[in-house]
Amino acid sequence: MKLWYTREALEWTQALPIGNGHLGAMCYGGASGRFDLSENTCWSGENQPCPLDKNAGEKMHRAREYLLAGDYEQADRLLESCIGQKGNYGTQVPLGRLMAALEAEPVSQTRELELETGLALDGIALEGGKVRRESFASNPDKVMAVRMTAQGERRTFCLWTEGWSQPCHTDWDETAHTLTVSGRALENIHSDGLTGVSYCICLHYETDGEVSWNRRGLVMENASALTVFLTAATDFSGNNPEELCRRRVLKAVAKGYDAVRADHLAEHTKAMNRCTFTMPDTRAQLPTDERIRAFAEHDGGDNGLISLFFQYGRYLLFGSSRPDSLLPAALQGVWNDDRACRMEWTDDMHLDINTQMNYYPAEKTGLGDCAAPLLRWIRDILAPNGTKTAQTLYGAQGWCAHTISNAFGWAAPGWDISWGFSISCGGWIALSIWEHYQYTEDRAFLSDYYETLRESARFLCDILMEEPKSGELVTVPSYSPENAFLWEGKPHCLAVGGTFDTAVTRAVFLAVREAASILGREDDFTRSLAKVLDRLPPFRAGKHGQLMEWHEDFEEVYPDHRHMSHVLSLHPLGLLSPDRDPALCEAVRTTLRRRLGENAKDIVYANWAGALLILFHARLREREKAGEFIKPMISFLSRDNMMITHQGPTTSITGGIYELDGNTGFTAGVAEMLLQDGAQGELLLLPAVPAEWKTGSFTGLRAHGGHEVSVSWDETSLSGSLLPARDAQLLLRAYGQEQKITVSAGQPAVFHFQR
Structure with missing residues (x-):
């Protein structure tokens, strides 16, 4: 290609x-x-281990009490003194x-x-x-x-x-x-x-x-x-x-x-x-820039270009992050356009979606070893500063990180309460450790990184407070990146028990409990998480039928906001499933429809938001919707060199800003359309492939456990093979049919489904 x-x-x-x-x-x-x-x-810049005002901890304590009481005005005034001091962030x-x-x-x-x-x-x-x-x-x-x-x-x-x-x-x-x-x-x-x-x-x-x-x-x-x-x-x-x-x-x-x-x-x-994906080329004879324009003019009609974009996302991740890289991929990967570094936000590690999405396709598309620099950075650079921040700002054990970070492991809140206080970003990035284990089942790796994962859970547990009306344990403060809600007619960003924070907390607790069991390292803390999990707020549908974004059913300030952090409970956290939670998944569909309302502007310009729409609809198994959102990523957001850009008012630069996550998110979305892990031992084949993808093939997509799956399909059937990483009993699902197979490590198994 x-x-x-x-x-x-x-x-x-x-x-x-x-x-x-x-x-x-x-x-x-x-x-x-x-x-x-x-x-x-x-x-540029330098390490600033704990860049906080000397009274930040005392003011945070008071702000948390105000938030729990629902006095958001007073809380905001205090939280202004708890922001990170930018200094030499770099x-x-x-x-x-x-x-x-x-x-x-x-x-x-x-x-x-x-x-x-x-x-x-x-x-x-x-x-x-x-x-x-x-x-x-x-x-x-x-x-x-x-x-x-x-x-x-x-x-x-x-x-x-x-x-x-x-x-x-x-x-x-x-x-x-x-x-x-x-x-x-x-x-x-x-x-x-x-x-x-x-x-x-x-x-x-x-x-x-x-x-x-x-x-x-x-x-x-x-x-x-x-x-x-x-x-x-x-x-x-x-x-x-x-x-x-x-x-x-x-x-x-x-x-x-x-x-x-x-x-x-x-x-x-x-x-x-290690991983390939091909569909028929319609316009490969055209230079790539002309091919992209033809795709836009004809509303698609060139499935081979989609395959090229899929492999290009893998290429960009591989070029940016190798097993021996000293740092993880930054916002623009290993490249730098001299524009992102000059903006109000920088070419750094954004932990409220971008850094995670940079690595979304790594494990599934055979580049799991390229996540090594991210995992080392979390353990060796981010978590130590996060330990200081947790103690100084929250009086908590464990470690935390917020919305942004950098090469030196900045873990403090950002320097504006309107975006800087995403307290569960440390937990979310720590889940990269658990994801790597899910795909490799490498116990030695899990043992090396277990304390980093466990101490993230320790922080999230320490900052929970009892919500007086419901008795539920809620995260305080809580933020839904980067949206705001209306209270008494005024916009606010920080409350308690938001769905994103709660979902990350739940996912981290579940991962730590399972990791402790696997390693035989259960203790009083990991055992206590079972009762804590029972007291976390459940997912709820709101008055519009939407998945509630906050603990209370507030109105959003930005109904079309590009961030959909509460829906991350569907993907990648996997806490919601169309099979297990049909009513809540219907609430997710309502949320997505509201985000994409008639006057939607913000969401349509963000490259990673486009990738999220592919991923969410793929996980909901809405194959035509997933295919629909493939097209604007290529036609509207990609440039001549196929780099997918973030455009619109948040960039303040004509033509937009390249971010690696647009391309890697695209690749992850397509991979999710081709193969999904279901319940334990369940593999979904072509779960979200649209009708116009009539023929194609992929090789080497990974499932949990490290199994490699390859499939070819046409309009009548699919055939494929599975290379198991270990002995297992698996349930394959395709076209509404099921096949149970027993496989042995290293011994290929073949399968066939007729439409």
């Missing part, structure tokens, strides 16, 4: 991404040979730029990105010959490689690299054939302009041309070839970035381009081929 074009990219949303989980580049192709560079740990920033240019006017050109190989290929036709440029980002060797070769006449190449933030310093070592850039990741929107990591960019070049230096950089005249190895590093983890870069480059040079390329292909192709 590939993306391809007949024009050089003129802007970021036309350039093609390559990445190795550490280094990212956007490839513009053409004669300019521009590459916008980024690096996983290139962050953001991921761009790293710099590489130019591997050609001094000639193209007659024609093509650009390609091969998803299975991770190769970006430029073909440039010239008078008297042509030039081919090949680029890739190698994880085994931690370098980006670029090779330019001229066929026919020899050419003049130009090479230059520079840092993004100024000042930075560039050294040319003519003897060693290297360019080295050193600088600091500094900006003054989200930090003081003086605080950030130190970085280094180092490249080595080889050419048969005559090399000189002028204002354009290094000029290679009369050349038939140019080979570049580039790497970058920061001192985020205490390394000397320049020494690390030089070691990597020297190793790659000694190894040689062909060997570096071969190892890259072996690693990249193996991961990408």
Whole structure:
């Protein structure tokens, strides 16, 4: 599968991404040979373990009492003194730029990105010959490689690299054939302009041309070839970035381009081929930008493009997050468009949906090992700061996190009560630990991460208070990202016992109890959770028939809000099911209809909200609805390079902002349409595939327990195979039929269903 074009990219949303989980580049192709560079740990800011006002804890205690009494005005006044102090919060920033240019006017050109190989290929036709440029980002060797070769006449190449933030310093070592850039990741929107990591960019070049230096950089005249190895590093983890870069480059040079390329292909192709999804191509002969426009003009009609977007989401996650990445994927993955980092919200970790959705497809589509940097960051960076915040702000045990975080593990509330107090975000991100276990059943992993999961439950338990009218235990304060409710005619954001907070609390308690049982680590605390669970508020339908968003049936300030946090109880938390909870799932349907009312504006612009609509309708098994929401993700929200953007008034930038979660959420939504885990040992095959997906096939989708499922279907039947990870008895469901099968670990089992 590939993306391809007949024009050089003129802007970021036309350039093609390559990445190795550490280094990212956007490839513009053409004669300019521009590459916008980024690096996983290139962050401004610094660690602020507990950035709170000295009286925040005392005021939080009083605010919680007011909230429980229903006095939201008084509570808000106090909570204004409990917000996090932004200080040097920081953001991921761009790293710099590489130019591997050609001094000639193209007659024609093509650009390609091969998803299975991770190769970006430029073909440039010239008078008297042509030039081919090949680029890739190698994880085994931690370098980006670029090779330019001229066929026919020899050419003049130009090479230059520079840092993004100024000042930075560039050294040319003519003897060693290297360019080295050193600088600091500094900006003054989200930090003081003086605080950030130190970085280094180092490249080595080889050419048969005559090399000189002028204002354009290094000029290679009369050349038939140019080979570049580039790497970058920061001192985020205490390394000397320049020494690390030089070691990597020297190793790659000694190894040689062909060997570096071969190892890259072996690693990249193996991961990408773990899971595939194909449907018939209708317009593959069109360049990708034209293909997207044709899809929009014809309201679909090109199922192969949907398959391409599915695999592209996996490609972007794999490029952003490898098992050895130092940090999890930020808002834009490993790439950075120099726009998100300049906005009122930053290129960071948003824990109220975005970071979770970045990893939504990881386990199910065979990239579960790529969640490792997220899991390490939760345990080693976020939870320690969250422990300080829990104690200081809430007087609670365990650890917490709120709406946002960063490379340094910010765990305090955000700096505005209108969005910053999502107290269960720590619990939700901690559930990534449990999800990884559900797919792998790796007891050693679960043992290593159990305390992190357990201490998240400890915090959520400690902040519960008894609601005086019902006697239920409710979270205080409680927030439904990023909506508000009306009380006495005024908007408020914080109350008690909201559905999102309650659902996360319930899911974390259930996970901890089961994990403790599996590991034989039950104790008084885990046993006490059974009684606590019985006292949590149940899900309820409100006066409009909707799933209630708050503990009381308030009116929403924003009925069309892009966040649908209370519906996360359906997916990914799995607390509601169409089979088990038909009435509540009908309330979910009403909620979705109200969000999408006649005057809906906010929800239609958010890329991740579009993905949620696919996921929710897929989980409700509303196949035509799920298919309906696939289309605007491609037609309206994606750009020429297939990156799906967040648009509308919350971005304040024309053309929108790329966020990784749009593409990964799309992939997760399609995966949910193809395969779902039902009740214990139950697998639903093609549970939400719309009628217009007449034929197709997928391989390697994972179910809980690590079983791999592959299916092919047409208009009359489906056939498939299952590769079990362990001995099991499974119930397969498709087309309203059931098949019970007994499987043995590692022994493929086949199945067939007739419509």
